[in-house]
Amino acid sequence: xxxxxxxxxxxxxxxxxxxxxxxxxxxxxxxxxxxxxxxxxxxxxxxxxxxxxxxxxxxxxxxxxxxxxxxxxxxxxxxxxxxxxxxxxxxxxxxxxxxxxxxxxxxxxxxxxxxxxxxxxxxxxxxxxxxxxxxxxxxxxxxxxxxxxxxxxxxxxxxxxxxxxxxxxxxxxxxxxxxxxxxxxxxxxxxxxxxxxxxxxxxxxxxxxxxxxxxxxxxxxxxxxxxxxx
Amino acid sequence: xxxxxxxxxxxxxxxxxxxxxxxxxxxxxxxxxxxxxxxxxxxxxxxxxxxxxxxxxxxxxxxxxxxxxxxxxxxxxxxxxxxxxxxxxxxxxxxxxxxxxxxxxxxxxxxxxxxxxxxxxxxxxxxxxxxxxxxxxxxxxxxxxxxxxxxxxxxxxxxxxxxxxxxxxxxxxxxxxxxxxxxxxxxxxxxxxxxxxxxxxxxxxxxxxxxxxxxxxxxxxxxxxxxxxxxxxxxxxxxxxxxxxxxxxxxxxxxxxxxxxxxxxxxxxxxxxxxxxxxxxxxxxxxxxxxxxxxxxxxx
Amino acid sequence: xxxxxxxxxxxxxxxxxxxxxxxxxxxxxxxxxxxxxxxxxxxxxxxxxxxxxxxxxxxxxxxxxxxxxxxxxxxxxxxxxxxxxxxxxxxxxxxxxxxxxxxxxxxxxxxxxxxxxxxxxxxxxxxxxxxxxxxxxxxxxxxxxxxxxxxxxxxxxxxxxxxxxxxxxxxxxxxxxxxxxxxxxxxxxxxxxxxxxxxxxxxxxxxxxxxxxxxxxxxxxxxxxxxxxxxxxxxxxxxxxxxxxxxxxxxxxxxxxxxxxxxxxxxxxxxxxxxxxxxxxxxxxxxxxxxxxxxxxxxxxxxxxxxxxxxxxxxxxxxxxxxxxxxxxxxxxxxxxxxxxxxxxxxxxxxxxxxxxxxxxxxxxxxxxx
Numbered sequence: 001x002x003x004x005x006x007x008x009x010x011x012x013x014x015x016x017x018x019x020x021x022x023x024x025x026x027x028x029x030x031x032x033x034x035x036x037x038x039x040x041x042x043x044x045x046x047x048x049x050x051x052x053x054x055x056x057x058x059x060x061x062x063x064x065x066x067x068x069x070x071x072x073x074x075x076x077x078x079x080x081x082x083x084x085x086x087x088x089x090x091x092x093x094x095x096x097x098x099x100x101x102x103x104x105x106x107x108x109x110x111x112x113x114x115x116x117x118x119x120x121x122x123x124x125x126x127x128x129x130x131x132x133x134x135x136x137x138x139x140x141x142x143x144x145x146x147x148x149x150x151x152x153x154x155x156x157x158x159x160x161x162x163x164x165x166x167x168x169x170x171x172x173x174x175x176x177x178x179x180x181x182x183x184x185x186x187x188x189x190x191x192x193x194x195x196x197x198x199x200x201x202x203x204x205x206x207x208x209x210x211x212x213x214x215x216x217x218x219x220x221x222x223x224x225x226x227x228x229x230x
Numbered sequence: 231x232x233x234x235x236x237x238x239x240x241x242x243x244x245x246x247x248x249x250x251x252x253x254x255x256x257x258x259x260x261x262x263x264x265x266x267x268x269x270x271x272x273x274x275x276x277x278x279x280x281x282x283x284x285x286x287x288x289x290x291x292x293x294x295x296x297x298x299x300x301x302x303x304x305x306x307x308x309x310x311x312x313x314x315x316x317x318x319x320x321x322x323x324x325x326x327x328x329x330x331x332x333x334x335x336x337x338x339x340x341x342x343x344x345x346x347x348x349x350x351x352x353x354x355x356x357x358x359x360x361x362x363x364x365x366x367x368x369x370x371x372x373x374x375x376x377x378x379x380x381x382x383x384x385x386x387x388x389x390x391x392x393x394x395x396x397x398x399x400x401x402x403x404x405x406x407x408x409x410x411x412x413x414x415x416x417x418x419x420x421x422x423x424x425x426x427x428x429x430x431x432x433x434x435x436x437x438x439x440x441x442x443x444x445x446x447x448x449x450x451x452x453x454x455x456x457x458x459x460x461x462x463x464x465x466x467x468x469x470x471x472x473x474x475x476x477x478x479x480x481x482x483x484x485x486x487x488x489x490x491x492x493x494x495x496x497x498x499x500x501x502x503x504x505x506x507x508x509x510x511x512x513x514x515x516x517x518x519x520x521x522x523x524x525x526x527x528x529x530x
Numbered sequence: 531x532x533x534x535x536x537x538x539x540x541x542x543x544x545x546x547x548x549x550x551x552x553x554x555x556x557x558x559x560x561x562x563x564x565x566x567x568x569x570x571x572x573x574x575x576x577x578x579x580x581x582x583x584x585x586x587x588x589x590x591x592x593x594x595x596x597x598x599x600x601x602x603x604x605x606x607x608x609x610x611x612x613x614x615x616x617x618x619x620x621x622x623x624x625x626x627x628x629x630x631x632x633x634x635x636x637x638x639x640x641x642x643x644x645x646x647x648x649x650x651x652x653x654x655x656x657x658x659x660x661x662x663x664x665x666x667x668x669x670x671x672x673x674x675x676x677x678x679x680x681x682x683x684x685x686x687x688x689x690x691x692x693x694x695x696x697x698x699x700x701x702x703x704x705x706x707x708x709x710x711x712x713x714x715x716x717x718x719x720x721x722x723x724x725x726x727x728x729x730x731x732x733x734x735x736x737x738x739x740x741x742x743x744x745x746x747x748x749x750x751x752x753x754x755x756x757x758x759x760x761x762x763x764x765x766x767x768x769x770x771x772x773x774x775x776x777x778x779x780x781x782x783x784x785x786x787x788x789x790x791x792x793x794x795x796x797x798x799x800x801x802x803x804x805x806x807x808x809x810x811x812x813x814x815x816x817x818x819x820x821x822x823x824x825x826x827x828x829x830x831x832x833x834x835x836x837x838x839x840x841x842x843x844x845x846x847x848x849x850x851x852x853x854x855x856x857x858x859x860x861x862x863x864x865x866x867x868x869x870x871x872x873x874x875x876x877x878x879x880x881x882x883x884x885x886x887x888x889x890x891x892x893x894x895x896x897x898x899x900x
Binding site: 140 | 578580634
Binding site for chain 1: 261266270271272275278290291292293294302305306307417418419420438441442445472473474475
């Protein structure tokens with residue numbers, strides 16, 4: 001119990017004093033997960049749109065696979081990317097293992113199924129009649145999908161938020177691909193894992209609180225962005 | 231409707247950030263895989279600070295648990311391996327994955343147990359203690375339990391070695407021999423917590439024990455027995471086997487570690503945080519003989 | 531403008547359209563009526579090129595509309611459609627209306643001008659900045675109409691545009707349709723289940739039954755000379771009675787209606803069991819002595835039911851069989867009718883239609899033209 005109280009106090013202290021190492025880890029966490037989310041959005045929004053629009057044999061199976069991958073264990077995603085990026089793997093020459101870029105790739109792969117699947121769900125929630133309306137108003141297929149995405153923007157935003165949440169809170173992939181290297185690839189979750197394993201429970205809790213505050217900040221700024229847009 | 235332009239702009243910014251963050255670290259960098267027990271003490275952070283200050287070489291240290299660390303080294307994903315598992319070091323070298331093998335420090339594993347010492351082993355040797363724990367555990371004594379890492383880490387390997395020295399076949403006599411033998415499959419810290427909750431005996435490395443000491447009821451029951459020796463080594467990865475590994479900087483780092491300057495840090499480390507030094511540097515002339523049986527001369 | 535022949539549509543094994551032939555001229559207002567499930571919406575969707583027919587030829591605006599997507603897209607851009615339950619985008623009123631114009635990459639000034647006048651046209655002036663989803667149901671439908679007409683379509687389709695509307699909004703929508711046709715020469719096709727709405731504003735009406743047109747003609751023609759029994763039922767012939775055909779000569783049939791002889795004009799030869807149909811307003815009601823003058827079909831009976839219908843009254847007269855007659859309230863008061871009153875009912879032979887009796891639809895024997 002003591003550790004939890006100390007954790008709160010420690011969190012406040014770290015935030016107030018702007019501890020440079022914590023700040024660096026926090027910013028790195030945020031940047032990596034944000035890039036991963038944006039990249040996955042850049043893939044999953046067009047991909048989800050395509051899967052939503054096109055009818056083809058085996059479509060149900062594809063969506064089923066995507067939904068199954070929601071449960072992709074973070075360690076397995078990490079291991080998969082690790083094996084690809086490892087020196088002995090096919091993309092070893094890129095030297096991306098133990099770099100933030102490698103972590104971005106791992107997190108992107110990890111959350112891609114969620115963002116894609118939920119994009120499809122968001123579009124499906126919009127209904128055929130919207131598409132009919134757009135087409136009857138003279139939209140090209142591209143214009144119509146843009147407008148449908150616009151209608152589904154809140155649902156898609158929450159899909160991306162969920163993806164971001166999974167990215168910033170996961171530790172397995174970041175640990176395997178990033179290596180938790182101080183000053184290079186240490187992020188909040190891997191730092192928490194490290195501090196826990198060496199018994200710094202209150203620091204772990206403090207970092208956890210910072211992570212949650214970060215997530216809160218992202219949520220709020222998205223909500224503000226949504227309101228500002230109206 | 232969403233403004234695609236804004237999204238694209240954002241995307242472009244972030245991708246740029248990604249590229250920059252991915253490319254910026256292209257100065258001399260030495261990638262080191264280390265076992266957690268070494269890293270978790272904080273020794274390597276101190277070494278990193280001192281070495282980076284002196285040479286400007288960027289040390290990229292990933293602490294991964296012995297099994298994973300060796301695998302990283304075997305794949306050529308790092309340039310240097312820091313490890314404390316002699317049988318695996320031998321195997322690694324004989325597979326020609328390593329170019330140079332140097333031991334640089336040692337300390338002792340500790341056999342921890344409840345302060346009441348229900349198995350009454352504190353006056354025994356490590357081997358004798360293990361034999362007695364096995365006997366009591368198998369016979370169903372409810373107060374005697376043993377927690378094992380069970381993760382093929384260096385500490386786990388040391389534990390296996392002691393079971394073997396005590397005359398047991400580890401897989402058939404010890405593993406799965408009853409509820410007294412608990413395998414956590416976790417790191418040292420977590421395993422210590424488990425042992426503490428269950429009032430069990432456990433083999434632990436000094437550094438992790440000291441870090442957790444204030445949270446533990448367990449106390450060292452047996453320490454500094456020769457069987458409990460914990461030897462730390464550095465292995466430079468063989469660039470002939472793994473293209474692109476940085477053996478030059480690895481060699482330089484190992485030599486620095488073996489130098490007086492490195493030894494000074496090893497000797498003094500732990501005094502402030504733990505009240506006692508955690509490591510003893512190995513000296514040429516001692517390290518070659520039993521029980522160390524390794525090389526600690528500078529790499530030519 | 532539109533030439534459709536033999537349009538069929540099978541959807542999940544069910545035949546929704548079964549050989550629709552249709553020809554619409556420029557500037558015409560054409561109304562499609564029919565019972566629910568007759569295929570009205572499906573037909574409009576096919577004509578607006580949202581769906582492809584399973585079979586059939588379709589020419590719109592002089593181009594083959596069953597060919598490539600690019601041609602269909604080009605044609606679709608010259609038309610627009612108002613759906614029965616319109617989708618309102620979750621944006622401002624302005625953005626909703628401007629939608630189709632933005633798809634066409636129109637300049638901002640022109641967009642603003644057109645949106646403004648379109649909103650004025652549907653009675654929603656100055657609401658540009660409102661959030662569209664905050665409008666009332668009727669306003670949303672008018673907004674959707676503005677959105678459909680702002681692109682100045684050559685053909686405008688409206689699917690049940692007034693079904694869910696309050697009378698005021700319905701009137702605005704109907705007036706707008708008439709104005710578009712008159713001022714801009716827009717060709718308009720709309721569906722309704724309200725025949726009188728069709729009568730008020732359409733040039734021609736097509737009665738769609740079970741996936742094909744049973745009759746296409748001017749409103750009055752359909753109201754008074756339905757092509758078959760089902761159309762007669764649909765357009766509200768109150769009196770549909772079983773009879774037997776006794777003889778037929780020179781376009782006039784002699785029928786046996788429950789033992790009474792009646793005469794009816796019948797273009798086709800009549801034979802065996804038939805239905806004889808006439809409107810309630812074709813029935814003249816009198817009291818007292820038997821009327822001497824024509825018409826020849828006279829029935830004596832008792833008033834068994836009186837029900838009010840606005841300024842009119844429906845009375846049911848039992849004379850072996852039931853006849854429904856429609857009177858003005860005033861006429862009823864003058865005749866001093868009440869339940870149980872003994873009355874005469876008479877119907878002109880020319881007001882009677884004769885349809886084959888076997889089955890419901892089957893072959894047509896009724897009058898085609900007077």
